[in-house]
Every structure is written in C-alpha cells, then in structure tokens.
Amino acid sequence: MQDETLLMMPGPVPMPQRVRMAMAKQAINHRGAEFGECFEDINRMLKPVFGTENDILVISGSGSAGMEAAVANFCAKKKVVSLVNGKFGDRLYKISKLYSDEATGLASEWGTPLDLEKLKEELENGAEAVTLVHNETSAAIKNPAEEIGKLCRKHDALFIMDGITSIGGDVVKADKWGADIAIVGSQKCLAAPAGLAAVSVSEKAWENIAEWRPLYLDLLAYKKSAQKSQTPYTPAVPLFFALREALRIVEEEGLENRIARHKNMADAVRAAAKAWGLELFPKLDKYHEYSNTATAICYPEGIEDSKFRGAINRMGIEISGGQDELKGKIFRIGTMGATGAPEVMAVLSAVQKTLKEQGKTPQSCGVMAAAEVLKV
C-alpha cells in the first residue's frame, strides 16, 4: 500500500487485515464469557506452536516483560548461567543479575557460537538455571536450544528459553527440548500487534517458584486466574482479540507449512547475499545455524548505514541496522510472520538497487538468485 511502509525488520512485522480488524471491536467486560472464550482459544492454539503441554500464560506487556517474568519468578536467588551472543542474551543476563546474586554471563562475541563446554563446566559446578535466546535476532544466529536443553536436563537445571522470535516461525519443541520456560512475543513470527508476551511454564518450574514475586509479573497469580480463563490484572483486550485471529491464521496455514515458508524466505535472502558477494554476519559451528527469521549481512566497505537504510526507506521499505556494538557494521532483513515471496523480492530489489547506487556494484543478481529459491 502506498501509504504504508513495508516492514522487513526482525519485528514488528506487517499484520494481516483480519488481525488488524479484530482490534477494532468494541470494549467488552474482561471478566465475562466472551473474553474467557478468547483466552481459551489463544491457549489452545499456542500450545502446538510452542510444542508444549505446559501452562501458557499471556502477559499484557512486551517480550521483555515475558523475559523478566521468567527470571523473576523462577531464578531468584538461584545460581543462574546466562548464555550471551547478542543483545537479547545480554538482556536476559542483565535481568538475571537483577534477581540473583549468583548470575554468571557466558558471553561469546555477538554472532559467534556459544561455548557449550564452558556451560557443561558451569552445570557440573552447580548451576541451577540457564537462560538462552533461541533465535538471537540482533546477530541473526540460531542457538542450539535442543542441545542446551539436554545439558540442563542432565544436570537437573531449569532451562529458560527465549523463543520470542522463533516460536511460530521456526521449529520449537519446548517439551521435547526440556525448556521449562519458553517465551514468545506477539509482534514477531505470529504477526500480531506488539504488546503481548506468552510464557510457558513446566511443572518443574512451578516447583521452583520464588517466594518473593513482583505484582504485575507474578506468574503464579496468572496461573490461578487462568483457572477461570482470566488474567489477574486488566488485560489489553484488543491485543488478545488480534492474537487469537493471528493464531487462527497460523492454524489455517498449518504450522509446518509456516515454518517451511519462513525457512524458504531466509534461504532466499541468504542466496541473494551470496550472489551480491556480501558476507553473512554470524560465524557458525556444528551446533549453531543461521536464523530463519532474520538475516544479518555485513556492510561492504564504503556503504554507510543511515544513508543506505534511508534510501531503502524512501522506497517505502524498512529494514534494520545493527544494534549497539553492531551499529554501522551490519544490516538486517526480517522474514517473519505473514510476509511471503512478493515482500522478499521487494526488499531484495530495493537493497540491490541501493547497493549499486551507493557504490557497491553487486557481483551478480541477488534478486534472481532469490527468485530461484522462492520458486516465484
């Protein structure tokens, strides 16, 4: 649409019309049957997306509220190890330090593999909880959640997995992987509006619930209210309606198809980068993979971040730059949610044109390479 910027960032992402219209509904009493039905629909439809049979609690707040809820309720006073190879891993570490005096950060350079050997050592030395960002969008690297879950299980440690940007767009099997806590944000792969975080909680986690809990993020209060299909505090009702509609779309598409579509879009972006002769940012090993919901590409010499993204923006498309220490070094393209081949072709065309205009003539046509992958 001419008056709407096409968001090809690692969230927020464009929302389908049905999702947007669901928000425009008149206010209802959130203690009544109509909200209860919406609450239950969301719960039922989220479970397969998380790959869990555990309780799922929906907080009216951002993904960061979900991250804080996970740590505040279950890691306080515990010996926590936070795995960090990007901005969001670092945020979980920061939260762990807020709630525990025994929080350790196991940091690798952003976009490089986590050190699983060191994690093993920490677990052998008595670590009781591990935090991980499954899909670290700041560096577009996918961390080995299944592997880390196994290690946690072996040492009986709680495993807190931020799946904010993978759940609904990539394979996540919270129960099979042993994720005691998994977190998703509404405005990422689910293509709902920003403002909700959903947190799944295992039986083992409930057994470890902290004695001191904050009020608004007290997950035990959410669990109690969930028995009446309610939330303990007033929910952001329009966002619940929107999330339900977004989950209906996930159901209609089929989760496997949706995941395949996400992988295909990311494959196409990576094929384009290769054709252009540009380097992908993450450094992988046998455990780590490229993210299938966001791709980070290193700027070639001579391309200046704000000028580059500014030009793309003037074409009506928004991509992301690097965050914090990666500012000016990479650009990131999100392939999340309801977007498909047309949007991927659009953003790649804009990037290719801008690269050329700003002095970096691509080695070959990335748009065509992507089209092959997308089978358009």
Next chain:
Amino acid sequence: MQDETLLMMPGPVPMPQRVRMAMAKQAINHRGAEFGECFEDINRMLKPVFGTENDILVISGSGSAGMEAAVANFCAKKKVVSLVNGKFGDRLYKISKLYSDEATGLASEWGTPLDLEKLKEELENGAEAVTLVHNETSAAIKNPAEEIGKLCRKHDALFIMDGITSIGGDVVKADKWGADIAIVGSQKCLAAPAGLAAVSVSEKAWENIAEWRPLYLDLLAYKKSAQKSQTPYTPAVPLFFALREALRIVEEEGLENRIARHKNMADAVRAAAKAWGLELFPKLDKYHEYSNTATAICYPEGIEDSKFRGAINRMGIEISGGQDELKGKIFRIGTMGATGAPEVMAVLSAVQKTLKEQGKTPQSCGVMAAAEVLKV
C-alpha cells in the same frame, strides 16, 4: 448496537468509533518518526488532564503495572503509609509491602472515610511516602487528595496518587495538590482500550529514585527513552494510536465540559437511587465525596446479585457487582468516558425494571428523577 453489550461499569467503558479505528492501522517501526509523533502528542495532551508539568511516562501494561511502577521506583526501603478504604487502596498497600519492609496500612472500612488524624500522626512519626487511591471505584468514594497532598508537603513526604479512574473524568490537579506521582489507566475516563498506564513523576520523586529497579517497570529507563520520544521496550503500538485519538476527543470536548458531564451523569444516577429509596454505599464526612465516575448502591433486601445483574445483562447492559468483601452487598454503575445521557437513561431504566420484577418496587420513578438532572 444490538450485538454489543453496553458497558456501564467502572471500566472498561465503550470506546468511540474513532478510537477503535485508530487501532486497526498497519504495524509501524516504533523506533521511527511516526511513533515519535504519536508519543509526543500523547504526552502533550495528557499534561492538562493530569494537571501537571511533570514528566509523564506511558507503560504498556494495566493500571496495576502503573501502581507497581510508582511504588517500586520511589518507595523501596522507605517508610510508606498506604491509605486503604477499598480494593485498590489495598492493592497499593500490598505492593508497598512487596517493596518496603516499613509499609503501614491505614485502613478504614471499605467505603468509609480515611483517618486523616492518624495519617498526620504517621507523618509526624517520620513516614516518607503516602499512597492514596483518589477515586476508589470498589466503594465509589472520592478521597480528599488535595487535603492529603497538603499534609504530605508539610512533612516532606512523597505523595503517590492513583488517579486511574478519576483523571480525565474528574478534577485532578496533580501539581497543585502536590502529587509527586499520579497514575491513570487508559480504559477508564479516557475511553481508550485497556492496556496502557500513564505515570507522572515530579522532580522530587526523581531525586528519590530507588537504586534497585525492576527491568520492565524501570521508570528511569522510560525517562531516558522519552528524550528520543521512545519507550525502552517495545510499546503496544495500536494502543498508543488509540490513546492519542481518545485524547484528541478529550481536547475537542474540553476538559471542563468533560468533567461537568461526568459529574452530571453521576448526579443523575444518585438521584435515581434516591427516588427508588435505595441507599448509596459510601459513608462520607466533610473531606470525602461520592465518586463522580462510579456509583455504588446497596442492594435492598431480597435482591440477589447474580440474578439481578444477569437480568440486566440479558437486556444488553453490563453493570458491576461488589468486589471481594462487598460481593452481593452492592451494585455499581460506571459513568465514565464517552457515555452520556442516553446510556445513563438506558442503564437506569434497566435497573428500575429489574428491581420491580425481582420484588423491590421502587418508591418512585428514578428514571424520571435522573432525566431532570440530565436535562434530557
């Protein structure tokens, strides 16, 4: 509308069409200029509604999140006195106990006057912060915020005022009254969707900022981000658009007109209760008043809460019962937000009809008494 229940509760309240439609907008980048403009518009329009020149910070979360933010950021480790004469006063007391080891509850029976003499004593004995619910909807009583603000100022104590259900519908002058913190919820008198809380913070409060602060409710982080017209964590963007539209409507109506309309609606409900021969729930003294945004009426003998409200609900109108210890003893009619004479006449007609049908023939016609007040 036939398919929509008319909400005449103390929030949530019906939203004007313009507000609902504002939510249906496509997703945008919340780090860009378009969001910044919305952020600034909200800030500018909230200030006169709060009666403040202080910073106002908008949290994506319910009113309770705003209440917790106020206490967590400014009362931790302080000697806090929480004034309690209803459910929400009690919630602030509960939060104060979470964050301070020296929290005292000054409780009166719900719906009865607060004890200002005891408050004076506490302040003379070194209380450093006072929490108050200005408009206690659980009991429909308006507490003397101005008076309490004076006492706080005299003793140099921080004054935290929950104006969740008064700001935008009744006279609130945060600066003049010395409210260091004032809080509003989006889904009350402002007639926006549920899901946002706005918190104003005085210079004196900033000087008292707690060293340990939670992540999601860290108001200092909100203050820093506000310099860029942003929020520290992803905001619930559709709710911001809706709140802006709701505030535009407040501006168009004029704040004084809006407050007069609210008072007139509540006067009409009280006139009806009097005509029916029913007792208003709150007990007042010279400092306390009836709420102008919600009215609590005692059930006459023989009327059963769920049967009574169920019958009104079948007529397409929703009112509230009593909460917690007041369940079954009172019913509450909200007169908040965008509703006016037609909605008040509708709810009063439904109540009057149901009273009669369920065995309590009203003394005289409350609907007519209300019509006189409303000048319909």
